Amino acid sequence: MTDDISELTARHTYGTWRAQRGWKPLHVTKAEGCHFWDASGKRYLDFSSQLVCSNLGHQNQAVIDAICAQAKELAFIGPSYTCDIRAKAALKMLEVMPKGLDKFFFATSGTEANEAAIKIARLYTGKHKIIARYTSYHGSTAGSIAATGDLRRWFVEPTGKIPGVIFGPEANCYRCPLQQKQGTCGTACADYLAYMIDHEENVAAIIVEPIVGTNGVLVPPPDYLPKLAEHAKKRGVLLIADEVMTGWGRTGKWFAVEHWGVTPDILTTAKGVTNAAMPLGVVATSRAISDYFDDNYFAHGHTYEAHPLTLAPAVAAIDEYKRLNLIERSAKMGELLGQKLKALAEKHPSIGDVRGLGLFWAVELVKDRTTKEPFNTPQDKAQRKPLVIDAVAAEMTKRGVTVLAWVSHLVIAPPLIVTEEELDEGVAALDAALTIADEKIAA
Numbered sequence: 001m002t003d004d005i006s007e008l009t010a011r012h013t014y015g016t017w018r019a020q021r022g023w024k025p026l027h028v029t030k031a032e033g034c035h036f037w038d039a040s041g042k043r044y045l046d047f048s049s050q051l052v053c054s055n056l057g058h059q060n061q062a063v064i065d066a067i068c069a070q071a072k073e074l075a076f077i078g079p080s081y082t083c084d085i086r087a088k089a090a091l092k093m094l095e096v097m098p099k100g101l102d103k104f105f106f107a108t109s110g111t112e113a114n115e116a117a118i119k120i121a122r123l124y125t126g127k128h129k130i131i132a133r134y135t136s137y138h139g140s141t142a143g144s145i146a147a148t149g150d151l152r153r154w155f156v157e158p159t160g161k162i163p164g165v166i167f168g169p170e171a172n173c174y175r176c177p178l179q180q181k182q183g184t185c186g187t188a189c190a191d192y193l194a195y196m197i198d199h200e201e202n203v204a205a206i207i208v209e210p211i212v213g214t215n216g217v218l219v220p221p222p223d224y225l226p227k228l229a230e231h232a233k234k235r236g237v238l239l240i241a242d243e244v245m246t247g248w249g250r251t252g253k254w255f256a257v258e259h260w261g262v263t264p265d266i267l268t269t270a271k272g273v274t275n276a277a278m279p280l281g282v283v284a285t286s287r288a289i290s291d292y293f294d295d296n297y298f299a300h301g302h303t304y305e306a307h308p309l310t311l312a313p314a315v316a317a318i319d320e321y322k323r324l325n326l327i328e329r330s331a332k333m334g335e336l337l338g339q340k341l342k343a344l345a346e347k348h349p350s351i352g353d354v355r356g357l358g359l360f361w362a363v364e365l366v367k368d369r370t371t372k373e374p375f376n377t378p379q380d381k382a383q384r385k386p387l388v389i390d391a392v393a394a395e396m397t398k399r400g401v402t403v404l405a406w407v408s409h410l411v412i413a414p415p416l417i418v419t420e421e422e423l424d425e426g427v428a429a430l431d432a433a434l435t436i437a438d439e440k441i442a443a
């Protein structure tokens with residue numbers, strides 16, 4: 001049975017971000033808490049909450065009950081109408097969103113949320129350029145992929161993306177794009193973005209992941225985001241914070257911008273908002289922006305926007321994050337996870353850097369710690385060469401622990417309900433699998 005399901009899936013549905021040949025998706029039959037099971041009965045520890053989205057753990061009962069109850073009450077009503085859950089969801093968002101963001105557009109993915117944010121920024125400012133950063137991911141459609149700095153954008157050059165997006169450097173203290181040394185750099189990477197605004201015409205917005213996610217869990221220096229927000233404000237440019245991955249307690253706060261006391265003009269989010277049990281994306285906007293659209297055309301919308309079945313689990317999920325104290329728990333357990341990962345670095349010469357915040361960590365592998373030479377480059381990945389990081393992740397999967405692997409690092413982000421025993425289980429699998437990378441150094 002399991003082979004049939006995998007084979008049928010691969011034959012008739014697309015495996016994404018890959019060539020199709022050789023795709024054999026694991027057939028999952030059950031999931032609960034921090035674990036899921038394949039059709040043979042093998043159990044896996046989900047050490048990345050799938051795509052950093054199942055923050056409450058799998059099959060959270062309150063979320064599932066909310067979906068079922070909403071389906072029975074009112075499964076769908078078109079966007080120009082309203083229903084109880086639409087108003088309730090907006091009020092629930094207000095409880096946790098950074099103060100000042102008080103009007104929402106409900107979409108159905110992180111991609112769509114960013115697509116809408118770019119359009120809103122352009123409509124509001126009357127300007128068209130968007131500044132994004134190279135080491136970033138913002139989604140897969142024409143606008144959001146255009147703002148994506150990483151290799152996934154390369155496949156749609158030059159025709160599959162909107163024009164008007166320009167790229168600047170990210171804050172990456174391990175591999176500074178401006179060749180600066182942390183502590184003495186004056187956060188030149190933030191100043192460089194201001195320099196870009198000053199030398200471009202018509203900049204509507206800067207879009208950033210407050211902590212870069214898939215591309216390496218890059219936590220910026222403490223003054224980076226406040227400085228960037230000030231640079232943008234001074235120049236009449238909007239700051240869009242993409243919290244699709246960093247929202248919902250992942251970094252030890254409801255939203256990562258809270259670490260630095262910054263309120264963006266637009267915040268986008270998705271994933272953990274419903275514990276990924278229903279597809280919801282959220283665009284939260286400032287009062288200035290919502291006031292503007294009182295008398296100007298809000299030129300955006302979808303049939304499925306503000307879909308009742310996506311809003312009911314969002315309300316339930318927010319209540320669950322609160323009831324289980326998961327934001328505080330993420331900060332506390334995250335410190336523990338960080339200590340355990342850093343201890344591995346003492347043992348494994350292939351670990352170049354360990355960094356993170358809350359339950360959001362990256363382990364970056366290198367061939368040589370002194371030169372920081374990586375095993376593989378983004379070009380290797382784009383050209384489908386075998387990657388050392390994929391071999392390490394595959395070994396972990398064999399040992400019953402799944403993580404996200406990207407070019408030369410692993411993203412480790414277990415559900416926020418994770419226990420210390422489960423952290424130990426995941427770290428032990430990583431410890432064993434890292435031998436593969438260590439041996440590549442010796443070879």
Ligand code: PLP
Pocket residue numbers: 051109110111112114137138139140209213214242243244245270271
């Ligand atoms: N933005 C960030 C920071 C993401 O990590 C992702 C997905 O991983 C997206 C946007 C796109 O979200 P979605 O996959 O829900 O379209």
